[in-house]
Amino acid sequence: MMIPDQYLSFFCFIFFSFFACFIMLLFGYxxxxxxxxxxTPNPFESGIISLGTARxxxxIKFSLVAILFVIFDVEALYLYTWSVCVRELGWMGFFSIVCFIFFLLITLFYIIQNNILEEIVLK
Structure with missing residues (x-):
């Protein structure tokens, strides 16, 4: 039984990927x-002895800002990729992006309804 070239190249790729990872881990060790x-007697960062505790x-407002940034930054990435290939997607792509924007608007209304933005700014 002959193995097609696509399968053979895929298995070679997998084998050499694992081999490269193994070699990197071995050399690191x-x-x-x-x-x-x-x-260690004194922890240091870049040759400087640290002062105080790391704890x-x-x-929590920093975490909220990060979560909101991720939500709306990913939205911009998806909208950009959608706008690049909008003609190829057709009506199915249009309805999927409408649903995506709808869910983001629900998220935004939830944030406004629960005054999360005001809590971040005022604290």
């Missing part, structure tokens, strides 16, 4: 730096 301390209390 063999050539990487070693630490002989159980606990800081960060307000």
């Amino acid at each position: 063999l050539l990487g730096g070693r630490s002989y301390f159980q606990n 800081l209390h960060i307000p």
Whole structure:
């Protein structure tokens, strides 16, 4: 039984991908730096000894801003890719983007209804 060229090239790709990952991990293990301390005496960043603790209390508003940014930034990416190929998508693409924009408007109305934007600005 003959294996088609597409399958053979796919299996070669998978094999060499795993082989390259294995080689990178092996070289990292063999050539990487070693630490002989159980606990390093002084943690440092770029040769500078750190001061204080790394456990800081960060307000939740930073997470809310990040989530809102991701929601509406991804929207812009999807709308851009849709606008590039709008003629090829036809009516099915139009209705799918209408549903997408509808869900984003529901999200925006939810944010406005629960005063999330005001909580971020006022705190």
